Structures are given as C-alpha cells and as structure tokens.
Amino acid sequence: MTIQMFEKPLGMRDDFPSIVKRKSKLSKVGIKIMELFGYEMLQTPSLEYYETIGKISAIADNQLFKLLDNQGQTLVLRPDMTSPIARVAASKLLKEKMPVRLGYYSNVFRAQLREGGRPAEFEQMGVELIGDESLYADAEVILLATEILRGLNVESGRIVIGHTQLLQQVLRGYGLDAALAEKLRAEMVAKNKVAYENMVDNLVDDAAAKNSLKLIMNTTRLEDWEQWIDQSDAVQQSLYEDMRKLKTLLDRNGLADFVTYDLSFTSHMTYYTGMVFEIYGEGSGFPLGNGGRYDGLMKQFGLHVGATGFGLRVDRLLEAMPAEQENAKQTLILFNEENEENAHTEANKLRAAGERVTLQFAPAVKAQEEFSSLFSKVVRMDGEENG
Amino acid sequence: MDKLTIAMPKGRIFEEAYELLVKAGFDLPEELDDSRKLIVEAPNEGFRFILSKPMDVPVYVEHGVADIGIAGKDVMLEQARDIHELLDLEISRCYIATAGLPDTKMDEMTPRIATKYPEIASQFFRSRGEQVEIIELNGSIELAPMIGLAERIVDIVSTGKTLKENGLVEYDKITDITSRLIANPVSYRLKQTRIDEIVERLRK
Numbered sequence: 001m002t003i004q005m006f007e008k009p010l011g012m013r014d015d016f017p018s019i020v021k022r023k024s025k026l027s028k029v030g031i032k033i034m035e036l037f038g039y040e041m042l043q044t045p046s047l048e049y050y051e052t053i054g055k056i057s058a059i060a061d062n063q064l065f066k067l068l069d070n071q072g073q074t075l076v077l078r079p080d081m082t083s084p085i086a087r088v089a090a091s092k093l094l095k096e097k098m099p100v101r102l103g104y105y106s107n108v109f110r111a112q113l114r115e116g117g118r119p120a121e122f123e124q125m126g127v128e129l130i131g132d133e134s135l136y137a138d139a140e141v142i143l144l145a146t147e148i149l150r151g152l153n154v155e156s157g158r159i160v161i162g163h164t165q166l167l168q169q170v171l172r173g174y175g176l177d178a179a180l181a182e183k184l185r186a187e188m189v190a191k192n193k194v195a196y197e198n199m200v201d202n203l204v205d206d207a208a209a210k211n212s213l214k215l216i217m218n219t220t221r222l223e224d225w226e227q228w229i230d231q232s233d234a235v236q237q238s239l240y241e242d243m244r245k246l247k248t249l250l251d252r253n254g255l256a257d258f259v260t261y262d263l264s265f266t267s268h269m270t271y272y273t274g275m276v277f278e279i280y281g282e283g284s285g286f287p288l289g290n291g292g293r294y295d296g297l298m299k300q301f302g303l304h305v306g307a308t309g310f311g312l313r314v315d316r317l318l319e320a321m322p323a324e325q326e327n328a329k330q331t332l333i334l335f336n337e338e339n340e341e342n343a344h345t346e347a348n349k350l351r352a353a354g355e356r357v358t359l360q361f362a363p364a365v366k367a368q369e370e371f372s373s374l375f376s377k378v379v380r381m382d383g384e385e386n387g
Numbered sequence: 388m389d390k391l392t393i394a395m396p397k398g399r400i401f402e403e404a405y406e407l408l409v410k411a412g413f414d415l416p417e418e419l420d421d422s423r424k425l426i427v428e429a430p431n432e433g434f435r436f437i438l439s440k441p442m443d444v445p446v447y448v449e450h451g452v453a454d455i456g457i458a459g460k461d462v463m464l465e466q467a468r469d470i471h472e473l474l475d476l477e478i479s480r481c482y483i484a485t486a487g488l489p490d491t492k493m494d495e496m497t498p499r500i501a502t503k504y505p506e507i508a509s510q511f512f513r514s515r516g517e518q519v520e521i522i523e524l525n526g527s528i529e530l531a532p533m534i535g536l537a538e539r540i541v542d543i544v545s546t547g548k549t550l551k552e553n554g555l556v557e558y559d560k561i562t563d564i565t566s567r568l569i570a571n572p573v574s575y576r577l578k579q580t581r582i583d584e585i586v587e588r589l590r591k
Contacts, residue, residue, distance in 0.1 A: 158576050191471040194567060220579065260576060280573045285451015286469075287572060 011112040011120025039103035044084035050074035058269040077109035090301035098131030126311035133306030135242040139249045157281040162265030222261040271297040283320040332375035334362040336382035394456030396441035403478040411588040454574035474568040481545035483561040501531030508541035529553040
C-alpha cells in the first residue's frame, strides 16, 4: 500500500528548495548582524523538561507538544527560545560573564488548535541581553532588531512600544485593585477596545476618570503618556524618564517616524516586566516579531538580574522580504556509459571554477526535454547533439 | 493616499453598515450591493470593499488581506481571531439564545444541541456544568427540534418571529450581539491615523 502523499502531522510543513534557499540567506544576514553587535550564537536542545521550560515558557499548556522519556519524565518540544536561554544564562558557566549577549536561530514548536494553515513548527531568530537593567540595553535590542529588518530589505516597518510596569502602575492609580487592573489589562491584550470601554464604564463612576482611562487605548506618542504619570510618584517618574531617554536614543538613530508609543500595548506573556515592543512590516498580515524586558523570568531561575531581548518569526520575514529574481546558474551534463569518465572530469573542472553542475546519467532521465529545461546550460556528453 | 481595504458582510448587515458609512459622510458609490461583484471600489475615499459571507469577514481581516472590516460579535465569539475590535457600531442588534419546543426538559444524560455556533454553544453549556452533544448545522436550525434531531438549538434571535412561526420558545439568553468595526493588527499600526479617523467619524 502506498502511503498517502500529503500525510503530515497537523501544522507540520515541508520546505521546498526555493524556500530553503531564501531561509538560508535570511539566516546568514541575521546572524551576521547579531554577531556585529557582539552577540554569540547559542543552540539549546529541542527537548526540555515540562516542569521547567514547559511551565515557565508562558506558551499555553495546550499548545505544548508533550512526550514521556524512558524514565517517565514529561518532556516538551521547546515552545520558545527565551526560557531555554534564560536557563543556560542562569547556569554557572555564564553567570560570571554578565552582562551576556546571546543570539539564536532555531526552530520552535507550538501545537495548532485550529485550521491547517498555521505552522506548528517554525523558525525564530533573536537575541537575549542578560544582566543589564539599563534602558541602554532596551535600546540596543530594538536597534538590533531594526538593523536586521534593514539588512533583509524589509520596507516600511513599524515598531509599537509599551511599558508593562508603567501601565500597571497607571491602572492601579485609579484606585483599582490588582485583580480589576488585570482584567482591564486582559482586554488590552485582546486588543478589544469595545470590551475595555464597557468595562471602564462599569468599574468607574467619576466621569473625568472614566474619560482619561478610556484614552489610554488611544495613545500614539510618548508625550501623550505624560498626563497619566503621577508627578509625586518617584517610581513612575523614573520609569517615564527612562522611556524618554529611550526615545531620544531611538530618534537619534533615525527611528523617529517608525515608532508608535502606545501605553496600552502589552503582552499576554506575563514574564515581561518593563518595556515591551512589537514589529510590523508591509507584506505580512501578522507581526514580524516582538520583544521586551523580562526580569521576571530570570527570577524564576533564581537569578536577580535584568534581561531584555526579542524574537523575529522567520516565516513572516520571508513574506515581508522583497521577492528576488532567482537566477542562479545551473549547468547540466548528460552523459552515457561511454563518456562517463570524461563527464566526471568535465564536471570537476567546472565545479572547481565555482559553477554549479548537475551530473546526470542520460538513460535514467525519462523526459529529457522537460528535465533539461530546468537548467541554464546543458552539455551533452551522451552522444547526442546539443540543441 | 494608500488604498484601504474593507471587508463587508453581504446581506442583512450590509445595508445598515452602508447607511452608517454614508451618514458618517463617506462618499460611496450609490449602490454597492446590487451587482454580483465581489470587489467594489469607492475611489473618492480610496476604499476597496470586499463583499463576503459574514462568517468570513474576520478571516480576511486576521490574515491582513482586508485592513478593516465589519463583523457581527457572534462570529467573533465563535472564532476568537487575533484582531483589533475598535468600535461597537450598534447595528444589526440581536442576541444568541437557546430555544426548543415549549414545555420540554432536556434529556438528563446527554441532550443534543443543534447550532451554527458550536463554540459558543459548547462554552455556554460547559459554564453551566451541563454535558451536551453539539450538532453543527449550517442553516434552518429551527428544524432540528421539530424533527427530533435535537432538544435545544443555540441560534441568533432578532425579533423572535422565526422561532414563533416554527412553534419554538426561547429558554436562555446567552449574549447580546451587535456589529463591530475590526482591524488587522498590522494594518492598524501601519495605517493607524487613517483608521482612527474612521473610528472617530463613525463614533459620532
């Protein structure tokens, strides 16, 4: 019985040669830029313990691929790269080298619950800067991410920046307890302005407070944020001051027109503790990547240091990258038994000169005309005429 | 000006949505829905309308082939897609309810529920701790209790006329439904000024 041709586990894909080629180019560009910024590439295992990485990763439990090892331990296929890298950084080996700059280009696995169109395995590339709590570290990873986009010729990107801690403080400032503030934040995560406004109407009586709470979801410039900053609160003041410095730094690097500062922008990932951002580009209907400060994650590994970073989705970068004319030259040598030795000599000669050569025993090809048409040059060494 | 692609539901919601846009002062061609065309341009505003099945509007928007769209909350509850929900347009008001033949009790073991909204129905009965079997249908849901396929249905009710005509009564109201203006997360960020302006004009 022949196996059904398209049978693959849900969400798994084959990458055909043209995609593989583009991906390898993309990874080369990305890794080179990460290295230029002083990041060292790291690889971690595909399988991790469910108890550590599985639970810490902040990817929903039902999106994890779980399996048992031969000792009965539950394992997961790594659902993200941030938590494994945090685990490595917390190990003795790297603890002494803080701040440490690590980069990755890896596949991650997230089981798909709906429709077949979404990949359950995809590549991500990104960096983690661990052991630096300053805004300069935050600025560095944003600049690095935009540099990669530039290197890939992704046009007209946009970055949206928010601040998890500042948002929490601002919401609490309205006299809302932690649970209610979290409910409001959840609607922001869901991008549901309608539900958010309805909830504000139900929670707050004062008309002025109602109004200003609603306006949080309309902020686009950092100056907009100022009206929510409590001038008597030193923590809020210093967080806002950091954001201003961050903006100055980004502006100076030519990003003034590309950044939206949205105080209501936040993430479902609860380990983010400070600045959070997401990157968008023309050509893909989905965000290209995201990142932010996640000091909370490091704490779970017993390390009280700051950490910040980002991850970019390779499949979406491919959509946003301009299509290139693929005209790599490929030569075909068709040979028969008689000319076999000459054909090998000829092929080796051309390959030594950097030419891509496919060496093919002619009688093995059924449709010679169609097959030959796939090549930019055909050399007949099978006793037939070129033509 | 960049073209803005708007996914519009065909049929019932369309009329009201179109009227709303015209009332907000948008300069649209006289009759958008009269032809069998699936794509209609409104050159004066730089809009391109995609006319689709109501259930498909959030799909187009989530994938970014439409920047914004008008969709019923029922569809969004059913599909839980990653989109911005920007404004309650307060049109096509109706609600989702359970209904069945009058004076009937649900089977104690596993009552059968016929619906176009399996996700909403399943969530509702789950929240009440009731074990049910969901039967997904694509239309004429009212038939199910009449011919003994299911004991209850979960469906949209706007006037209650259809239920009445088929001898059914409403049992539980699940949630209110109106149409919403939704946006693709990337489009919303890349074209935020323009989309926010549309929201403000429709809000008035």
